[in-house]
Amino acid sequence: MSIDKSKIRNFCIIAHIDHGKSTLADRLMEKTGQVSERDMEDQLLDSMDLERERGITIKLTPVRMFYKAKDGNEYIYNLIDTPGHVDFTYEVSRSLKACEGAILIVDASQGVQAQTLANAYLAIDNDLEIMPVINKIDLPSANPDEAAAEIEDILGVDASDAPRISAKSGLNVEEVLESVITKIPPPKGDDSAPLKALIFDSYYDNFKGVICFVRIVDGTVKVGTRIKTFMSDKQFDVTEVGIFSPKMTPKDSLSAGEVGYIAASIKSIEDTAVGDTITEAQNPAKEPLPGYKKALPMVFSGVFPLDGSKFNDLKDALLKLKLNDAALSIEPDNSAALGFGFRCGFLGLLHMDVIQERIEREFDLEIITTAPSVSYKVYKTDGAVLTVENPTHLPPTTEIDYMEEPIIFAAIFTPPEYVGPIMELCQKKRGVYKDMVYLDKTRVQLKYELPLNEIIYDFFDSLKSRTKGYASFDYEPKGYAKSDLVKLDMLLNGEICDALSIIVHKDKAYERGRQIAERLKEVIPRQMFEIPVQAAVGGKVIARETVKAFRKDVLAKCYGGDVTRKKKLLEKQKEGKKKMRSIGTVEIPSEAFIEILKTDNDN
Amino acid sequence: MAGIYVHIPFCKSKCTYCDFASFPKEIGKTESYFACLYRETEGRGKALKNKVFDTIYFGGGTPSIVPAKFIAGEIRQIKKFFNLAKNPEITIELNPGTVDSEKIKAYKSVGINRFSIGLQTGYDDQLKELNRIHTAKDFLTTCNLLKGENISADILIGLKNQTAEQVKKTIDLALAGGVKHISMYALTPEVGTPIYTDYLNGELLSDDEVADIYDAARSYLAEKGIYRYEVSNFAAHGFESRHNYNYWQRGEYIGLGVSASSFIDGRRFTNTFNLNEYMNAVIYNKTPEISNEEISGDDAEFEFIMLSLRTEKGMDVEKFNKEFSADFKTKYAAAVKKNEKYTEFIGNYFRIKDEYLYVQNSIVTDFLR
Numbered sequence: 028m029s030i031d032k033s034k035i036r037n038f039c040i041i042a043h044i045d046h047g048k049s050t051l052a053d054r055l056m057e058k059t060g061q062v063s064e065r066d067m068e069d070q071l072l073d074s075m076d077l078e079r080e081r082g083i084t085i086k087l088t089p090v091r092m093f094y095k096a097k098d099g100n101e102y103i104y105n106l107i108d109t110p111g112h113v114d115f116t117y118e119v120s121r122s123l124k125a126c127e128g129a130i131l132i133v134d135a136s137q138g139v140q141a142q143t144l145a146n147a148y149l150a151i152d153n154d155l156e157i158m159p160v161i162n163k164i165d166l167p168s169a170n171p172d173e174a175a176a177e178i179e180d181i182l183g184v185d186a187s188d189a190p191r192i193s194a195k196s197g198l199n200v201e202e203v204l205e206s207v208i209t210k211i212p213p214p215k216g217d218d219s220a221p222l223k224a225l226i227f228d229s230y231y232d233n234f235k236g237v238i239c240f241v242r243i244v245d246g247t248v249k250v251g252t253r254i255k256t257f258m259s260d261k262q263f264d265v266t267e268v269g270i271f272s273p274k275m276t277p278k279d280s281l282s283a284g285e286v287g288y289i290a291a292s293i294k295s296i297e298d299t300a301v302g303d304t305i306t307e308a309q310n311p312a313k314e315p316l317p318g319y320k321k322a323l324p325m326v327f328s329g330v331f332p333l334d335g336s337k338f339n340d341l342k343d344a345l346l347k348l349k350l351n352d353a354a355l356s357i358e359p360d361n362s363a364a365l366g367f368g369f370r371c372g373f374l375g376l377l378h379m380d381v382i383q384e385r386i387e388r389e390f391d392l393e394i395i396t397t398a399p400s401v402s403y404k405v406y407k408t409d410g411a412v413l414t415v416e417n418p419t420h421l422p423p424t425t426e427i428d429y430m431e432e433p434i435i436f437a438a439i440f441t442p443p444e445y446v447g448p449i450m451e452l453c454q455k456k457r458g459v460y461k462d463m464v465y466l467d468k469t470r471v472q473l474k475y476e477l478p479l480n481e482i483i484y485d486f487f488d489s490l491k492s493r494t495k496g497y498a499s500f501d502y503e504p505k506g507y508a509k510s511d512l513v514k515l516d517m518l519l520n521g522e523i524c525d526a527l528s529i530i531v532h533k534d535k536a537y538e539r540g541r542q543i544a545e546r547l548k549e550v551i552p553r554q555m556f557e558i559p560v561q562a563a564v565g566g567k568v569i570a571r572e573t574v575k576a577f578r579k580d581v582l583a584k585c586y587g588g589d590v591t592r593k594k595k596l597l598e599k600q601k602e603g604k605k606k607m608r609s610i611g612t613v614e615i616p617s618e619a620f621i622e623i624l625k626t627d628n629d630n
Numbered sequence: 631m632a633g634i635y636v637h638i639p640f641c642k643s644k645c646t647y648c649d650f651a652s653f654p655k656e657i658g659k660t661e662s663y664f665a666c667l668y669r670e671t672e673g674r675g676k677a678l679k680n681k682v683f684d685t686i687y688f689g690g691g692t693p694s695i696v697p698a699k700f701i702a703g704e705i706r707q708i709k710k711f712f713n714l715a716k717n718p719e720i721t722i723e724l725n726p727g728t729v730d731s732e733k734i735k736a737y738k739s740v741g742i743n744r745f746s747i748g749l750q751t752g753y754d755d756q757l758k759e760l761n762r763i764h765t766a767k768d769f770l771t772t773c774n775l776l777k778g779e780n781i782s783a784d785i786l787i788g789l790k791n792q793t794a795e796q797v798k799k800t801i802d803l804a805l806a807g808g809v810k811h812i813s814m815y816a817l818t819p820e821v822g823t824p825i826y827t828d829y830l831n832g833e834l835l836s837d838d839e840v841a842d843i844y845d846a847a848r849s850y851l852a853e854k855g856i857y858r859y860e861v862s863n864f865a866a867h868g869f870e871s872r873h874n875y876n877y878w879q880r881g882e883y884i885g886l887g888v889s890a891s892s893f894i895d896g897r898r899f900t901n902t903f904n905l906n907e908y909m910n911a912v913i914y915n916k917t918p919e920i921s922n923e924e925i926s927g928d929d930a931e932f933e934f935i936m937l938s939l940r941t942e943k944g945m946d947v948e949k950f951n952k953e954f955s956a957d958f959k960t961k962y963a964a965a966v967k968k969n970e971k972y973t974e975f976i977g978n979y980f981r982i983k984d985e986y987l988y989v990q991n992s993i994v995t996d997f998l999r
Contacts, residue, residue, distance in 0.1 A: 555972060555992060578841030580989040581861055583816045585940055586877050587635050588891035590933060591898055591921075597936065601995040 030103065032284040033213045037105045037242065038158075039122050041150060042132035043140035043499075047162040051132060051194040051203070052090075052106060056273065058200055059092040059104065089125075089240060089286050090273040094204050102208060105286035107227070120149060121227045121301060125242035125286060128156035128211030130203065131184070135161050135169035135191070138177045140440070145501045147182050157182070158210040159189040160203055165196055181466060216283030221312040222246030222254070224281075224289065224305040229296060231350035235267065237293040238275075241305060242286050244316060249280035253308040254291060257315040259298045262308045263291035296350040324356045324372025325433070325504065326483050327416040328379055329397035329526060330386075331360075331368030333606065333617050337392055338367045344390035345369055348382060355382060360417065364526040364610045365395060365620075370417055373399075376483055395608065395617040397526045401479045404431040404507055418528040421514050424565055431507040433479040436461075439490070441498035443471050448493040456481035457532060476505060480530065515540055517547065517623075518561040518568070519613045526610075526620055541570040543623045550619045553577035558613055631684040631715060632894075633876045636667070636704055637887035638693035639905060642728070646761050647786070649820040651889035651903045652691040659905065664700045666912040667887050668707045674884055675711025678894065681882065683708075684715035685873035687722075692748075694724030698736035704886075705740045719872045721746055721782075726768035734775045744871070745776050746813075749783040752800035756789050761824075766803060773807030780869060782811035787843045788835045789817060790828060794846035801847060805854055810869040814847060815862050816840050844988060859942045861987055878937045879946075888918075897924050928999040930954065935962075935997045939990060944981025965996040 042048040092104040107122045123129065129150040133139055150157055159178045161171045171191045178186040190202035228240040248254065252265045267290040269277040281287045293299055304315035332341045349355050356372035373379040379399060386392050405413040405421065406428045415421050437458075441449055443465070450460070453475045462474040477486075482502070490498050515536050517527035527547075531539050540562025547560045551574050562570040582593050607614040640660060641652045686708060688701060701722065708714065721744035722737060737745075751757060752766045773781060783804040787797055797814075804812060817840075819829035828834055835843070848858055856864045860878060863871065876883060885892045888908040891900040899922035902908050911918040925933060931954050938945035950958045958980070959966065966973065972986040972993055982990050 555986070555989060577837070577989055579816065579837040579844070580991040581816075581987070582991070583818050583862055585861075585937065586874060587633075587883055587885060587893070588889065588900065590877075590891075590893070590937065591900075594929075594933065594936065597991060597995050598998060600991055601998045604992075604995065 030282060030285065032216065034100060035103045035105070035214055035284045036128070036207050036211045037107070037126045037214055037284070037286055038128045038130060038207065038211050039107045039126045039150075040130045040132060041143075041146035042162075043134070043137070043142035043146075046132045046134040046137070046140070046143070047194045048132055049108075051130070051160070051162065051192075051200070052108060054194050054197055054200045055104070055106065055204065056090060056092060058197070058204060059094050089271045091270045091286065092272075094207075096208055097205060098208070103285075104204075104207065107286065120153070123150055123153040123155060124225060125227045126155055127214055128158055128207075130207075131157050131159045131178075131182075132162050132194075133159060133174050133178055135164045135171045135174045136166050138170075138174045139181050140499060142499060142501075144181065144440070145438075147184075156211050157184045158206060159184055159186045161186070161189050161191045162194050164191045165193040165198060177467070214284030216243070216245050218245075218247050218282045220245040220283075221310050222248055222252070222305065222307040223312045223316055224248060225316050226256075226299055226301050226303050226305060229299055229301055229350070231296060231347065232290070235290040235292070237290070237296055237299050237350065239289045239291075239293075239299050239305065240286075241281070241289055243281050243283050245283050245312065246307065247280055247282040248289060248305070248307075254289070254305050255308045255311070256299055256303045256305050258300050258303045261298050263293055263298075265289055265291045324354065324374060325479060326373045326375055326379055326399045326401060327370055328373065328399040329360050329362060329365065329368055329395075329417070330371050330383070331362065331365040331395045331397075331526075333393035333395055333608070335366045340390065340392055341368070341386070341394065344386050344392055345371070347390075348385060352382070354378065362397075362419065362526045364524045365397070365608060368395075372416070376487075393606075393617070395526075395620050397620045398529050398623055399483050400530060401433050401483060403433075403512065403530060406430065415530075418514050418530045419525045421530065424513075429509055430512045432510040432512060434476050434505050434508045435479050435482065435502040436505040437475045437477050437482070437500055437502045439473040439475065439498055439500040440466075441471055441473065441494055442469055445494040445498055446471055446473065449473060449490065449498060452486075452489055452493055453477065456486060457535075477502075478508075478510065478532070479504075480532075513564050515543075516563045517543060518559070518563055519547075519551075519610055519615070520556075520558050521561075522611045523563075524610045524615075527623065536564050537569050540564070544570045544572040546623050547619060548572040548574055550622045551613070551615055554614060556612075631876070632681050632881060633685040633687065633873050633883035634683050634708060634712065635873075635883055635885045635890055636686065636688050636693075636708075637885065637890040638688060638690040638696060638701075639663070639888050640695050641690060641692040641725075642695060642763050643761055646759070646824040647817055647819070649823050650691065651905075653905055656905055657695070659909075660696050660700065662909060663888075663905070664696075664703060666909045667704060669912050670918065671704065671707045671886055672711050674886060675708065678884060679713060681894075682713050682715050683718070683884075685719040685721070685876065687720075687873040688742075689723050692725045692728055693722050694728040694733065698733045701742075702736060702740045705742075719744055721871070721873055723748065724772070725762075726764035726772040728763075729772060729775065731775050738779075744780045744782065746782040746784065746811075747772060747807075747809075749800070749804055750786045751789060751792075751796070752803035753796060756792070756796075759790065760786075769803065770807055773809070777808065779808075780811070781807065781809045782813060782865075782869075782871070783807070783809045784813045784815065786815055786817050787847065788840040790833055790835075792835060792843065794843045797843050797847045798850050801850060801854070805856075810856075811863070811865040811871065812851065812856060813863050814844070814851075816844065841988060857942075858987075861940050861990070875941075878941050880934045880937050896926060896930065897922060899923075931956070932998055936994050939980075939982050939994055940987075942981070942984075942987070944976070944979040946978060947975070947980050948978050962997055968996055969993045 040048050040052055089105060089107045094102045094104055096102055107125055131147055133143060161174050163169055164171050175186040175189055178184055190199055190206055192199040223245040224241040224243045226239045226241055230238050232238050248268055250265055253262055254265055255262045267277050268281050269275050270287040306312045332338055345357050354374045358370050360368050360370040383396055386394055400416055400418060403415045405415050407426050408428045439449055456477055458475040458477040461476055464472045466472055511533040512530050513533050513536050515529050515531050516523045544560045544562050553575055557576045558574040560572045561568045585593050607616055639651045639653055640657045641654050643654050720742045722742050723746045725748045749769050754765045785800050819826045851864045855866055858864050859870050882894050888905050889901055889903045899919045901918040902920045908918045934950055947958050973982050
């Protein structure tokens with residue numbers, strides 16, 4: 028039995044952060060009876076604790092809804108949620124591929140924002156129909172007419188009949204449901220053609236193996252179908268297919284135009300790469316669907332277990348996370364200071380933060396993360412070219428002819444009054460000015476080329492603080508450029524601590540060295556002896572601080588009634604010590620390695 | 631040998647740093663408290679017949695605030711039910727302004743031979759701020775009454791705005807009073823005491839400032855022939871406190887009275903801190919103990935190390951090996967090695983070097999297993 032494709036609508040919701048994406052998604056589910064108001068935990072789609080706490084969406088969660096329209100027909104709506112942060116652009120592009128249209132939410136008081144634009148352009152690039160919705164019209168500062176005008180001016184999308192709603196109160200949400208029918212086209216596709224299913228996400232289930240989230244483009248898949256992917260030669264028998272409502276619900280089959288999941292006892296995520304196409308083993312499609320943009324890690328950092336004996340637990344945790352996260356890259360790493368661990372690649376700092384927190388929460392592991400780095404190209408004097416993501420692996424200066432660093436192309440959106448401070452910031456970060464466009468009288472777009480290693484630390488925070496939070500930015504990689512880079516080493520008590528080394532531009536070395544030394548002085552507790560903290564480039568010390576030896580570390584009284592209590596105090600003190608890592612004779616709190624990042628405070 | 635500690639939970643007013651069991655408002659219960667104390671003494675004494683005790687220590691509170699007859703009664707009771715060694719050291723804590731010549735005479739007549747005076751500081755404004763009831767002059771008056779006796783004085787360092795010079799002057803005052811033993815404690819802000827608020831507000835001296843004062847006072851005391859024999863205790867040769875030294879040797883002791891702690895036959899136990907609860911338990915023949923645990927294995931060894939490393943002399947390695955049927959140097963080789971810069975073996979003793987005694991916590995914790 029095949030479903031009438033004209034009654035299917037596959038769409039996503041895109042919006043700037045806080046414009047109400049998750050709230051509208053919740054309201055749509057509620058109005059279509061997918062979930063009762065009572066059952067709703069706030070913002071159902073953000074299923075991870077972390078997502079709910081941070082108000083961001085990281086993982087994609089598709090939901091199938093049934094909508095009884097005014098024309099008397101029942102429609103199937105597949106809503107595919109999209110993450111809303113610049114780090115996750117790749118995930119957005121994956122979910123867009125599974126849709127025919129996108130609901131674009133614009134806040135009636137804030138109008139079109141940076142992320143609105145970025146996501147809308149992504150959707151347009153993916154040939155999606157854009158259906159604008161103006162949200163938060165119940166706010167006192169709401170100006171829906173101006174928001175509509177902005178959508179037309181900036182995006183060139185007709186917003187004359189855009190539903191004007193309050194997702195929060197539910198006002199006019201019905202209009203959204205109705206508009207979907209006319210504004211968003213039904214899927215095309217041929218049920219009888221050879222199977223073509225796009226994997227747009229996947230997740231590992233301990234019992235069922237890899238669960239692939241798919242959009243069926245052509246053909247039909249059911250339990251027992253022998254499948255294979257284009258990237259791998261392995262074949263699997265489908266054990267379950269189903270839909271999300273919003274929990275996974277098994278079905279007999281999925282056919283062209285539908286969105287759902289496939290399980291086939293697949294043991295390794297490598298066999299079902301996100302972006303790959305699933306087809307039938309016996310009757311394969313001639314060619315795969317156009318692949319997704321491959322996610323490229325931009326930021327690299329060492330991840331080590333606090334307790335060296337937990338290396339295998341950390342490995343398991345990272346592998347499990349990788350099952351769900353195609354953008355995470357992992358390779359073994361070994362540090363003289365921190366022992367065995369991993370060098371992980373992330374999309375950006377937020378992504379790194381999220382992974383770190385998930386390891387700690389979901390796997391109950393304490394970890395040490397080292398200062399993030401980017402991927403450098405090293406041209407050696409002997410003609411060899413190396414890619415270096417770990418400062419420790421940088422060859423000796425004498426063997427280096429020259430180096431290149433990754434450059435990004437940044438688009439910064441800001442009200443005009445902050446152009447000055449932003450230019451100053453970009454200048455400071457070695458940015459090269461490219462362009463400035465007045466989008467309208469209240470919004471300017473600045474374009475800069477910036478070295479990636481200047482923005483991975485705190486560029487975003489600095490930008491926000493210089494513009495009272497008004498500016499936002501997007502970036503995309505723009506290749507490599509020759510740069511005068513040096514390795515900055517930190518010495519503790521005269522010994523280099525490899526986990527604290529970073530690669531910096533020569534002109535920044537002194538300043539950063541001084542800042543990191545100062546910061547380390549603050550985070551390293553006083554110990555039995557004086558600890559010199561030095562920053563050095565090529566063996567030459569460029570900055571020095573001193574952690575003084577402590578003078579008093581004793582329990583004043585210890586008589587008959589004090590013994591047990593004192594012993595407990597000392598045990599606690601010892602526990603504190605365990606949270607430290609010994610680098611030579613110096614004990615460093617685990618957070619020190621990441622704390623040194625916070626030196627970039629330029630305010 | 632073992633010690634007996636007797637807790638007297640009464641005082642005239644609570645000092646701002648005090649977190650001991652002392653109840654200024656309950657002084658009316660003196661008589662009934664001692665009735666209970668005598669009863670507990672009888673019971674404990676009978677149960678410990680096989681042990682010999684050679685020190686008695688009356689602590690508080692302010693033991694000198696109650697009439698001397700109660701103290702005398704307790705000593706009689708101890709002599710009656712405990713097996714006391716010859717020439718026991720019997721100490722009483724007293725505060726200036728709570729004793730007269732009659733009281734001293736009474737103390738001496740029952741064998742009290744060591745007097746520990748709570749001087750704290752020689753500056754009246756500082757005494758007032760600490761809510762002490764006496765003045766520097768009162769201290770000298772008390773010392774006069776005790777002429778020729780074995781006197782100790784407690785002094786505090788780390789008071790608000792205190793200078794090393796002031797501490798030296800305080801030491802001068804103590805020495806002028808004939809003191810041969812000084813306990814010098816760094817003020818420790820315990821949660822719940824008024825001084826803790828000062829600590830939270832950053833009004834107390836920093837650790838570095840306290841350490842400066844400590845170092846200055848330590849060398850000043852040494853100049854005067856008063857030597858450190860434990861982190862906070864200093865004495866002329868031969869005037870060390872036997873009772874307290876026993877604690878640092880991990881010797882046995884029985885604690886009598888509210889909040890008193892004991893260590894007997896490898897068990898540590900502590901009486902309730904609640905006065906009424908204590909009296910009730912004793913009256914109804916129930917145990918006043920609120921905790922009682924056996925300390926064995928590595929815990930026992932650690933106690934031995936932790937306590938003995940507080941002393942100038944250090945830990946008797948042979949005694950350790952015998953007591954725990956272990957070899958200290960082998961078993962703790964890693965911790966010893968790690969701290970070789972800060973410690974030394976002298977003859978049979980393992981000790982923390984002079985200059986590191988005041989930063990010993992991180993050394994000692996390396997011996998925790």
